[in-house]
Amino acid sequence: MKNSTKKLPFLLLGMSLLLAACGGGETSTDQTEDKGxxxxxxxxxxxxxxxxxxxxxxxxxxxxxxxxxxxxxxxxxxxxxxxxxxxxxxxxxxxxxxxxxxxxxxxxxxxxxxxxxxxxxxxxxxxxxxxxxxxxxxxxxxxxxxxxxxxxxxxLHPDTIANTVKFLKDELGAKKVGTVYNTGEQNSVAQVQQVKKLAEEAGLELVEAAVSTSAEVKQATESLVGQVDSLYIITDNTVVSALESVIEVANANELPLMVGELDSVKRGGLGAYGFExxxxxxxxxxxxxxxxxxxxxxxxIPAAYPANLKLLINKGAADTLGLEIKESWNAEVHE
The missing domain is CATH 3.40.50.2300 (Response regulator)
Structure with missing residues (x-):
């Protein structure tokens, strides 16, 4: 009994230290938990x-x-x-x-x-x-x-521009392709550089028209008439926000208009390799x-590319151009 009495203070001290350590651990966890x-x-x-x-x-x-x-x-x-x-x-x-x-x-x-x-x-x-x-x-x-x-x-899916350039050459018979873009948009400059490189490799000529505001889009598109046999509008925010101006010029001059996004096809572009x-x-x-x-x-968290790339063709635009939508295109059709 005497020995047990002597050990009691040490046992109590050990239990106190253990509880303190546990309590300290809980406080630390609370502090490191994020707001989420x-x-x-x-x-x-x-x-x-x-x-x-x-x-x-x-x-x-x-x-x-x-x-x-x-x-x-x-x-x-x-x-x-x-x-x-x-x-x-x-x-x-x-x-x-x-x-x-x-x-x-x-x-x-x-x-x-x-x-x-x-x-x-x-x-x-x-x-x-x-x-x-x-x-x-x-x-x-x-x-x-x-x-x-x-x-x-x-x-931008890695295959979007390559597929579009190939379609312009092989299916539309393009030789000179016009594009309108805002040189102040970094994403647009990067795309146009890629289009130009792939076009040159395919034996096509890319003719560029630059804008800085949506109000300039129609005039810039008109400046391409007579110089090109088709148009390709990338995912440029300035131009896409005024896409109706491009469509108007393209239709009036019977120029096939390939675009960079499916929504632009639904608005009147001929076609696009894109995603939702x-x-x-x-x-x-x-x-x-x-x-x-x-x-x-x-x-x-890794950044991600679009998952599902598909070709969408606007039937009305194709009819206007007298263009047959071929089964080999494996395209979805927007009526």
């Missing part, structure tokens, strides 16, 4: 900023897809949504305003939007979509390992869900 985990458990509402460079159907569809992915995941979200209407000054202001709002995550829809928000914050997670060359735009280090606070989905912008917006939203739930960070 806490909010997912407690039903906290997230504040998510959305910045889009301009309104047009493809970008609008991507934003819809992004928002749907978050609501499908059961998250409570307050969206702070802004559109720059293709005004670069406003684009920069929106980026800073979203940072000042203290949002939990920013969705940047377009290359200029993503570049602006990256320049405004290195702390808030950023998910982009509708970006053509994320590495060239200096948004990420690589597709596989983005690094930093940015990741997302690009809007809603889908890449939705996939970007799924990335955002992981981040908000604390299941990953932008640096850990």
């Amino acid at each position: 985990s806490d909010a997912a458990q407690e039903g906290t509402t997230f504040k998510v900023g959305i910045t889009q460079i301009v309104e047009h159907p493809s970008l609008d569809a991507a934003t819809d897809g992004f928002k749907t992915a978050l609501t499908d995941a059961g998250l409570e979200v307050e969206f702070v949504e802004e559109n720059a209407q293709n005004d670069q000054s406003m684009n920069t202001t929106i980026a800073q305003n979203l940072v000042n709002e203290g949002v939990d995550l920013i969705f940047a829809n377009s290359t200029p939007s993503a570049q602006a928000v990256k320049g405004a914050t290195s702390d808030i997670p950023i998910i982009f979509t509708s970006v053509t060359d994320a590495v060239g735009a200096e948004l990420i280090d690589s597709m596989e390992a983005p690094g930093g606070n940015v990741t997302g989905t690009v809007d 912008y809603y889908d890449i917006g939705y996939e970007a939203g799924q990335m955002a869900v992981k981040i908000l739930k604390g299941e990953g960070t932008p640096s850990e």
Whole structure:
């Protein structure tokens, strides 16, 4: 009994130290848990900023897809949504305003939007979509390992331009292809450089017309008439926002118009190898869900290419040109 009495203080001291250690471990875990985990458990509402460079159907569809992915995941979200209407000054202001709002995550829809928000914050997670060359735009280090606070989905499948150039030559008999684009959009410059390289390899000549605003699109397209036998409009936000002007000129001069996105086919372009912008917006939203739930960070989530590439042909445009839609094209037809 005497020996047990002597051991008691030491036992009590050991138990106290053990409890303190356990308590310290719990405190440390609480401090390192991110807001996503806490909010997912407690039903906290997230504040998510959305910045889009301009309104047009493809970008609008991507934003819809992004928002749907978050609501499908059961998250409570307050969206702070802004559109720059293709005004670069406003684009920069929106980026800073979203940072000042203290949002939990920013969705940047377009290359200029993503570049602006990256320049405004290195702390808030950023998910982009509708970006053509994320590495060239200096948004990420690589597709596989983005690094930093940015990741997302690009809007150019690796085979899109190659397939389109081949279609222009082999199926439309093109020799001189005209394109209109905004030289101030990095994603557009990257695409045109690729088109030019592939066109030259295929023995085609690319004739370029540059614009800086949507108001210049019709005149720039008209300047190509007489110089080219077909047109190819890439995923340039400035030009696509005024696509009806291009379609009007193309139809009036019986020029086949290949475009860079399926929504532009539905608006009157002849055809495109593309995908649904809603889908890449939705996939970007799924990335955002992981981040908000604390299941990953932008640096850990690889950026992604569009998954499903298909050829869509506008029947009305084909009929106007007297063009037969061949079975060998394996195309979907928009009536």
